[in-house]
Amino acid sequence: xxxxxxxxxxxxxxxxxxxxxxxxxxxxxxxxxxxxxxxxxxxxxxxxxxxxxxxxxxxxxxxxxxxxxxxxxxxxxxxxxxxxxxxxxxxxxxxxxxxxxxxxxxxxxxxxxxxxxxxxxxxxxxxxxxxxxxxxxxxxxxxxxxxxxxxxxxxxxxxxxxxxxxxxxxxxxxxxxxxxxxxxxxxxxxxxxxxxxxxxxxxxxxxxxxxxxxxxxxxxxxxxxxxxxxxxxxxxxxxxxxxxxxxxxxxxxxxxxxxxxxxxxxxxxxxxxxxxxxxxxxxxxxxxxxxxxxxxxxxxxxxxxxxxxxxxxxxxxxxxxxxxxxxxxxxxxxxxxxxxxxxxxxxxxxxxxxxxxxxxxxxxxxxxxxxxxxxxx
Amino acid sequence: xxxxxxxxxxxxxxxxxxxxxxxxxxxxxxxxxxxxxxxxxxxxxxxxxxxxxxxxxxxxxxxxxxxxxxxxxxxxxxxxxxxxxxxxxxxxxxxxxxxxxxxxxxxxxxxxxxxxxxxxxxxxxxxxxxxxxxxxxxxxxxxxxxxxxxxxxxxxxxxxxxxxxxxxxxxxxxxxxxxxxxxxxxxxxxxxxxxxxxxxxxxxxxxxxxxxxxxxxxxxxxxxxxxxxxxxxxxxxxxxxxxxxxxxxxxxxxxxxxxxxxxxxxxxxxxxxxxxxxxxxxxxxxxxxxxxxxxxxxxxxxxxxxxxxxxxxxxxxxxxxxxxxxxxxxxxxxxxxxxxxxxxxxxxxxxxxxxxxxxxxxxxxxxxxxxxxxxxxxxxxxxxxxxxxxxxxxxxxxxxxxx
Numbered sequence: 199x200x201x202x203x204x205x206x207x208x209x210x211x212x213x214x215x216x217x218x219x220x221x222x223x224x225x226x227x228x229x230x231x232x233x234x235x236x237x238x239x240x241x242x243x244x245x246x247x248x249x250x251x252x253x254x255x256x257x258x259x260x261x262x263x264x265x266x267x268x269x270x271x272x273x274x275x276x277x278x279x280x281x282x283x284x285x286x287x288x289x290x291x292x293x294x295x296x297x298x299x300x301x302x303x304x305x306x307x308x309x310x311x312x313x314x315x316x317x318x319x320x321x322x323x324x325x326x327x328x329x330x331x332x333x334x335x336x337x338x339x340x341x342x343x344x345x346x347x348x349x350x351x352x353x354x355x356x357x358x359x360x361x362x363x364x365x366x367x368x369x370x371x372x373x374x375x376x377x378x379x380x381x382x383x384x385x386x387x388x389x390x391x392x393x394x395x396x397x398x399x400x401x402x403x404x405x406x407x408x409x410x411x412x413x414x415x416x417x418x419x420x421x422x423x424x425x426x427x428x429x430x431x432x433x434x435x436x437x438x439x440x441x442x443x444x445x446x447x448x449x450x451x452x453x454x455x456x457x458x459x460x461x462x463x464x465x466x467x468x469x470x471x472x473x474x475x476x477x478x479x480x481x482x483x484x485x486x487x488x489x490x491x492x493x494x495x496x497x498x499x500x501x502x503x504x505x506x507x508x509x510x511x512x513x514x515x516x517x518x519x520x521x522x523x524x525x526x527x528x529x530x531x532x533x534x535x536x537x538x539x540x541x542x543x544x545x546x547x548x549x550x551x552x553x554x555x556x557x558x559x560x561x562x563x564x565x566x567x568x569x570x571x572x573x574x575x
Numbered sequence: 576x577x578x579x580x581x582x583x584x585x586x587x588x589x590x591x592x593x594x595x596x597x598x599x600x601x602x603x604x605x606x607x608x609x610x611x612x613x614x615x616x617x618x619x620x621x622x623x624x625x626x627x628x629x630x631x632x633x634x635x636x637x638x639x640x641x642x643x644x645x646x647x648x649x650x651x652x653x654x655x656x657x658x659x660x661x662x663x664x665x666x667x668x669x670x671x672x673x674x675x676x677x678x679x680x681x682x683x684x685x686x687x688x689x690x691x692x693x694x695x696x697x698x699x700x701x702x703x704x705x706x707x708x709x710x711x712x713x714x715x716x717x718x719x720x721x722x723x724x725x726x727x728x729x730x731x732x733x734x735x736x737x738x739x740x741x742x743x744x745x746x747x748x749x750x751x752x753x754x755x756x757x758x759x760x761x762x763x764x765x766x767x768x769x770x771x772x773x774x775x776x777x778x779x780x781x782x783x784x785x786x787x788x789x790x791x792x793x794x795x796x797x798x799x800x801x802x803x804x805x806x807x808x809x810x811x812x813x814x815x816x817x818x819x820x821x822x823x824x825x826x827x828x829x830x831x832x833x834x835x836x837x838x839x840x841x842x843x844x845x846x847x848x849x850x851x852x853x854x855x856x857x858x859x860x861x862x863x864x865x866x867x868x869x870x871x872x873x874x875x876x877x878x879x880x881x882x883x884x885x886x887x888x889x890x891x892x893x894x895x896x897x898x899x900x901x902x903x904x905x906x907x908x909x910x911x912x913x914x915x916x917x918x919x920x921x922x923x924x925x926x927x928x929x930x931x932x933x934x935x936x937x938x939x940x941x942x943x944x945x946x947x948x949x950x951x952x953x954x955x956x957x958x959x960x961x962x963x964x965x966x967x968x969x970x971x972x973x974x975x976x977x978x
Contacts, residue, residue, distance in 0.1 A: 437597070441976060444977060458969075461978065462965070465913065468910060469914045469971070475598075477882070479599055501882035550875055554874045554875040556881050557875055560862060569680050573676065
């Protein structure tokens with residue numbers, strides 16, 4: 199976003215925006231620039247990759263918390279920054295570009311979920327459960343929570359968990375202390391905490407009914423869009439790194455970027471990155487504007503998760519091919535991006551699950567209603 | 576030590592400084608487009624009801640339909656973005672986008688005017704002398720004129736600047752000798768926009784020496800030889816020029832400098848909905864065949880295709896919106912064509928795989944099979960026409976800073 203602003207400035211007088219409604223580029227990107235500054239100072243991927251401890255995480259989180267970014271999606275009346283969904287997605291895009299490995303995205307989603315039910319967000323890192331579409335948590339008659347949910351991102355690093363639970367009276371939102379839940383030390387392929395969370399009659403700190411019409415799919419849609427935006431951001435960095443490396447590395451007495459075979463691969467990587475950016479940006483924009491989650495929002499978010507996941511797989515393979523052996527080392531920073539974007543595919547429904555759901559939905563609407571929906575976006 | 580220093584440099588990282596430069600504005604079609612879309616759909620529904628064409632049978636019947644093109648012209652849907660003084664309608668590129676995609680998804684026969692509307696008209700608008708613009712552009716807008724592009728030659732296709740067909744200066748004009756090939760519609764076209772050699776290339780610039788001309792296809796000395804495609808259809812031709820005279824005022828733009836002229840127009844040509852919707856009908860028919868409750872395998876396969884299609888359309892609309900806003904998304908436009916044409920090329924194969932487990936008695940099986948057969952045979956051309964995949968990826972690589 200920072201780059202975009204600069205680019206627009208370089209060409210004054212060419213912006214005739216009549217009849218074109220553009221949302222994202224109209225905003226100021228101040229929030230995203232704040233995020234970028236903090237990440238640059240305290241979450242530099244190269245620095246992080248060289249240190250052996252997690253010591254960098256605390257100062258980073260403090261700086262983030264001081265800036266209000268983790269609670270960007272919490273309205274001011276509930277203790278948040280009230281920055282709005284568009285700004286939040288911009289923060290996540292930047293976070294993706296840094297392959298950020300602290301629960302910023304999770305805290306954003308958790309704060310947003312709690313606010314749906316009018317629950318104020320606490321300070322400190324949070325995560326959200328369930329993070330998988332088919333894991334259910336039950337809100338018991340005695341006001342406690344029970345359930346087993348797999349692969350909850352950063353569950354071990356979180357102080358609180360925002361829970362969406364089913365009950366006889368409809369969906370409930372609850373805030374629990376993470377220490378009250380049993381958490382295992384499962385990890386993603388990128389090494390980030392993503393263990394199972396087991397709730398055995400856990401008494402939440404607070405609970406309230408979810409708004410009418412809000413269900414587990416609503417949570418998954420937002421989670422899917424969040425991961426899509428992060429994957430697209432990571433791909434942007436992977437593409438720039440790959441191009442820069444191809445312009446520098448010499449083999450057979452030429453920069454490898456001069457070989458057509460390498461150029462064709464990098465062009466494909468650009469295509470995948472472009473698709474991811476477009477799909478994720480569109481889904482984020484749709485969710486930011488939606489007053490309810492209808493088939494159109496479903497199409498947008500599901501498509502974004504499916505297409506960015508496909509792009510992550512293709513993109514990671516191409517980038518590693520360009521870098522060769524050096525990119526396969528622990529010392530090189532590439533894996534921070536490739537493994538993380540591959541891991542992000544699995545959260546809030548993987549692309550196969552979303553594809554089946556999207557396919558079922560389109561089949562149910564029928565052939566005659568298919569093109570009108572696509573064309574409405 | 577040297578190796579260590581080099582390795583450190585490779586590992587140096589600053590992701591903010593390293594921006595890809597790829598950008599897709601979030602463009603949504605304005606309300607005016609939706610009113611237009613409703614009007615277009617009503618018009619097409621009437622035409623289908625009247626038997627003008629069958630949306631379920633692409634490749635069946637003549638895609639060249641002069642009466643239909645004239646009715647489209649009368650609706651104001653050709654030359655939509657051009658100035659009114661030349662018969663245009665001064666509407667936005669996004670409105671044109673809506674018309675193009677609605678015609679495309681029902682396989683409407685627009686062969687006669689499509690090339691003129693998409694690329695020949697805009698070139699004339701920019702480079703033709705006033706009296707020619709006044710004469711020709713309104714006729715394009717009325718759906719009366721068919722254009723052919725004369726670029727490839729036997730021996731020069733993707734390598735445009737290897738063209739040899741010569742234009743020699745004579746009194747009052749130029750004499751053309753040589754031939755053009757793969758010229759779609761030459762057998763029905765009224766005019767060609769042709770690229771001819773007016774000077775040899777220079778050592779410094781091999782692109783130098785080509786000039787763009789407007790050629791009246793009725794000029795004596797022009798022979799059109801049909802070339803039948805592997806689908807059995809007749810689309811392209813060889814056009815032979817034997818001392819064909821072209822008057823001076825038919826030169827378009829700078830003599831010897833045609834290579835400077837084809838940048839922003841190409842972005843429109845590359846990124847439109849026709850670059851991913853060419854085989855869309857098999858997907859639609861597949862949804863019909865699956866019915867409301869498909870098995871899990873089919874649902875998953877369909878869902879991926881839906882996500883890919885939606886993403887392509889969002890990319891394509893974004894490029895259209897950026898062009899409308901005066902930006903130059905050249906790399907983004909090339910990416911739309913690269914990713915889009917490969918998708919539409921693979922689509923028949925994907926649908927064929929999904930169709931393997933359809934119930935034998937479904938009612939639209941014959942229609943789906945006929946469409947699949949047609950789509951499978953035309954698929955190879957999709958990544959060749961209008962710039963091959965390899966050429967596009969070269970352009971993308973250049974945009975990335977690799978060449």
